[in-house]
Amino acid sequence: MDFDLNWILLGLPIAFGLGWLASRLDLRQVRQDSRRAPKAYFKGLNYLLNEQQDQAIDAFIEAVQNDPDTTELHFALGNLFRRRGEYNRAVRVHEHLLARGDLSRADRERAQHALALDFLKAGLLDRAEDALRRLEGTPFEAQARMALLAIYERSRDWPHASDIARRMQAAQQGDFGTRQAHYLCEQALTCTARGELEAAQTLLHKAVEAAPQAARARIELARLHQRMGDAGAAWHVLHELAEAAPAALPLAAALLVEVASASGQLDAAHALLVQRYQDMPALDLLDAIVALESAGTNGTQARNWYVRHLEHEPSLVAATRWLAGEELAQQQFHPQVQRALEHASRPLTRYRCAACGFEARQHFWQCPGCQSWDSYPARRVEEL
Template identity: 55%
Template sequence: MGFDLSWLLWALPVAFALGWLASRFDLRQWRLESRQAPRAYFRGLNHLLNEQQDQAIDAFIEAVRHDPDAAELHFALGGLFRRRGDYDRAVRVHEHLLARADLPPRERERAQHALAFDFLKAGLLDRAEAAFTALLGTRYDADAKVALLGIHERSRDWARAAEMAQALEGSDRGSFRLRLAHHRCEQAAALHRQGHTTEALALLESLVHQVPQSARAWAALADLRQSLGHVDGGLAALEALADHCPEHVPLIAHSLAQWSLMAGTPERARSRLADWAQAHAPSLDVTQALATLDPDATTARQRYIAHLRQEPSLVAATLWLAGVPLGTADEEPLVRRALERAGEPLKRYRCAACGFESRQYFWHCPGCQGWDTYPPRRVEEL
C-alpha cells in the first residue's frame, strides 16, 4: 500500500497553525505575568510608604512568585522580614539567593551581607561572626569589621575586640583609639582578677602613654596603684586625669579628696578642685569633695550655699541641712528620710543615647551597649 502525500500537505499547515496558537498563548501569558509582577511590586511599595509592613510583605511575595528570578525583589522581601522580626524567613530568603548559581558576584556579596545581619539581629552570634568573616576583603569589609567588633564586645572577647579596633583605626569610620582603650582596660581588669597584678599594671601604664585622652585608663591605673598601697602613685594618676580629661574630674573628686587626706596633702587637692570649680559649671561631686577637705564644719557648709547660689540643687540643700536641726527628736528622722528619698533619683547617671539610668557610672552602657555615652555628671546637673 503506497504512502498518501495528501496527508502531509494537510498536516504541515495544521502543525504551523497549532504552533502559532501556542506561541501566542505563551506570549499573552508572559505579558500578563510581567504586568502582574510590577503591579504587585508597586502595590508593595505603596504599603511600605504607608508603613503597612504585613500588606507589603504579601505584595512582594506575590511579585516574587510571578518573577522568581528577580534578585531585587528577594532583597526587598528579606529586608521586610528582618524589620518585622521574622528572622527565620529572612534567613531563608537570603540563603535561597546565595544558593543560586547564576547570581553575579556583586549580588552574592550583597546577599551574604544581608544574611549576616539576619543572624546578628536574631542573636545567633556564632553564625553572624562566620557570615561577617566571609565578607572581609570585599566591598563590605568596613561594615563587616564594625559588626565583628560589636560581636566580640558582646561576647566579652576583649583581645579579639582590641584586634578589630586596631584594624579599624585609620579607616573612614573614624577613630577607635578610645574604644581600644576600653578594651585594654577590660583586659587589665581581667588580669587583676586572675592575680596577674604586675601584668595589669604594666598594661595600664603603657595604655595611658598611648592614649592619654582615656579617662578610664587613668582612673583604672589610679585604683590599681592605690589598691597596691601606692597612694602617691594613685594621686599622680588622678591629677594626670584632671589635666588630660578635665570633664571627668567629678568622677574622681571624692577619691582625690580622700587619698590626699591619707597622703597628708589636702591643700594640693583643695587647690586643684577649687581651680576646677572656678573654670567649670557647678558640680555636686566637686562641691562635696571640697567640703570634705575643709577642716571647719561651718566653712564646709558654706560650700553648699555657694553651690546653691550658682545652681539650685535639692541634693546640695539636703547636705547643707545636715548641720541644721529639723524639728524635734521624733520629727527630724522623718524629715531627713523624706529629703534623702526625694534627692536619690537626682544622684543617678543617665545615658545620653538611650536614657538608661543607674546609681553607678558606666563606661559601657548596659542598655544600648554604647561606649562613653554617660555624661560624668548627675541627673540633677544635666
C-alpha cells in the first residue's frame, strides 16, 4: 500500500495548531492562578491593616488553597491563628509545614520555632519544652533558651533553670550570676523546709559566691544560722551584708535586732543602724533603731527618733508610729484618731514592683505579677 505524503503535509499544520492552542490554554490557566493567589494575598494584607482578622484569615486560607506550596502564606496564616487564640489551628498549620519534604532548612527551623510559640501560648509547657529543645544550634537558639528559662522558673524546676542559665552565660547571652544565686536560694529554702539544714547552708554559700553583691543569699544565710542556733555567725553575715549591699539592709533590719539581742551585739548593731540611717534614711532602719533603744532606755526617748525623721521627711507612717506611744490631752479622741491614721498609712507600708507596679505587704525577690527578679526596691511605697 502506497503512503500518501499529502496526509503528512496536511497533518503538520493541524498538529502545530493544536499544540499552540494547548499552550495558550495552559498559559491562560497559569495566569489566572497567579493572579488569583496574589489577589487573595493582598486582600488578606488589607484586612490585617484594618484589624479585620476574621476576614484576613479567610483571605489567607483562599490563597493557601490556590497555592499550597507557598510557605510564607502558611506562616502568615499560622501567626494569625496564634494571635486570635486558635492554637490548635496554628499547630496544625506549622506541623503541616514541618511534614513537607521539600522545605528548606531555614524554613524548617522557622516552622519549629513557630510551633514552639504555639505550644507556649496554649500553655502546653511539656510540648513547648520539647519543641524548644529542638532549636539548639539554630538561629533561634537564644530565644529558645530564654523561653525554656521562663518555663523552668514557672514550674519551679530550679536545677534545669540553673543549667540553662549557665549555658546562656557561657554563650555570652547575658550575665546570669544574680539569677543563679536566686535559683540556689530557692533550692536552699526547699532543703530547709525538709530539715536538711547543712545542705541548705552549702547551697547558700554557693549563692553568695555566685553573686557577692546580691543581698538575698546573705539574708537567707543569716536566717538559717539563727535557726541553727548560731547567732554569732548570723551577726557576722548581716555585718557583711551591710558592707556589700547597704541599700538592702532595711530588708534585714528586724532580723538584725533579733540576732544582735541573741549574740550580745546590741551596741554594735545600734551603731551600725544609726550610721546606715544617716547615710540613707529608711523606715525599717528607723523602726529597728527605736526597737533597740526601747529595749534598754525609756520608750518615749526612743520614739523621739520618729520626730527627728519628720524634721527631714514628711512621713505619715512615722507620724502614726510616734502618735501610737504618745498620751494626748484629748484622750477620748485618741483611739479614733489613731485608727484613722493607721488605716491611711497602711497602704504606704507596702512594697511596689518597679516593673509592673504590683504592690504587696511583703517584699518579694521575684514579682508574683510579672515574674521579674529583683524588681522590688528595699523601700516602702511612701519612700519611693
